[in-house]
Amino acid sequence: MPDHKLGMAAPRLAAAPVRRMIDGRMSSDPQPADLEVRIWRGRAQGRFERYSVPRRANQTVLDVVTWVQRHREPALAYRFACRVGVCGSCAMTVNGKPRWTCRTHVARVAAKGALTLEPLRNLPVIKDLATDMTPFFEKWQGAGGRFAGSQTRQDPLARVEPASPERQQVDAGIECINCGVCTAACDVVAWRDDYLGPAALNRAWTLVNDVRHAERRALLHKVAADGGCHSCHTQGSCTEHCPVGLDPSGAVSGLKRTTLLSLLREPAP
Numbered sequence: 001m002p003d004h005k006l007g008m009a010a011p012r013l014a015a016a017p018v019r020r021m022i023d024g025r026m027s028s029d030p031q032p033a034d035l036e037v038r039i040w041r042g043r044a045q046g047r048f049e050r051y052s053v054p055r056r057a058n059q060t061v062l063d064v065v066t067w068v069q070r071h072r073e074p075a076l077a078y079r080f081a082c083r084v085g086v087c088g089s090c091a092m093t094v095n096g097k098p099r100w101t102c103r104t105h106v107a108r109v110a111a112k113g114a115l116t117l118e119p120l121r122n123l124p125v126i127k128d129l130a131t132d133m134t135p136f137f138e139k140w141q142g143a144g145g146r147f148a149g150s151q152t153r154q155d156p157l158a159r160v161e162p163a164s165p166e167r168q169q170v171d172a173g174i175e176c177i178n179c180g181v182c183t184a185a186c187d188v189v190a191w192r193d194d195y196l197g198p199a200a201l202n203r204a205w206t207l208v209n210d211v212r213h214a215e216r217r218a219l220l221h222k223v224a225a226d227g228g229c230h231s232c233h234t235q236g237s238c239t240e241h242c243p244v245g246l247d248p249s250g251a252v253s254g255l256k257r258t259t260l261l262s263l264l265r266e267p268a269p
């Protein structure tokens, strides 16, 4: 094991506590000079490796991972693109909770200077911190998450008034960035491989409310089937963790109500 990893003979810098700028302000408490970071290395089988990472003002968890990859472990696998909370690709498990790492400041989640980083739960691990998102997007397809229009290129643009209730229900869920955080936070996804999960069902709910969508009935049948919305326990972990403030739990509840009403109106043959 190289001597840069903690626990080896390499000298630790600045053992004495110091006052420093954290998140743009002078910290009132003494801060350790370095972060103690444990990172999962491997696939389903693997181990934690330890690294000592310099603290910086306004440092994000993604900054920490990038520092380790650039200065200590060139082969460390992780994923990011935009760094500004748009692409949804940087999500990981940070000190036990799923989070987007480019918008998570170290000062908020590691007050004592210790970070444990793992891949997102409930998805296969490709390597280290990178998960395979294939099952996540397959569930989108399984929930009927593809928009189907009813108009042609020659028709005028379909207009849904921004202030209308129909449009506002769509807008409430449309900003999903597909980060997978809600899926990682959901116990039912962990228990049942066939559960469509909060992100796919949130997408389905936006389409149910989209008056332009031509396949709303078929979609309701898909999400009402086994492994669909009625498997949700409504405990709200998805909503609690969604980094962009969506309410997948509320979306699933909306699907439950709508599928039951639709069954009463049109009983299954």
Ligand code: SF4
Pocket: 185, 186, 187, 188, 189, 197, 198, 231, 232, 233, 234, 235, 236, 237, 238, 239, 248, 249, 252
């Ligand atoms: S509310 Fe439903 S979808 Fe959300 S985390 Fe709980 S079980 Fe999963």
Ligand code: SF4
Pocket: 175, 176, 177, 178, 179, 180, 181, 182, 183, 198, 199, 202, 241, 242, 243, 244, 245, 246, 248
């Ligand atoms: S609903 Fe929220 S947590 Fe789930 S994938 Fe979309 S943005 Fe991420």
Ligand code: FES
Pocket: 080, 081, 082, 083, 084, 085, 086, 087, 088, 089, 090, 091, 100, 101, 102, 103
């Ligand atoms: S890197 Fe794009 S959301 Fe974090």
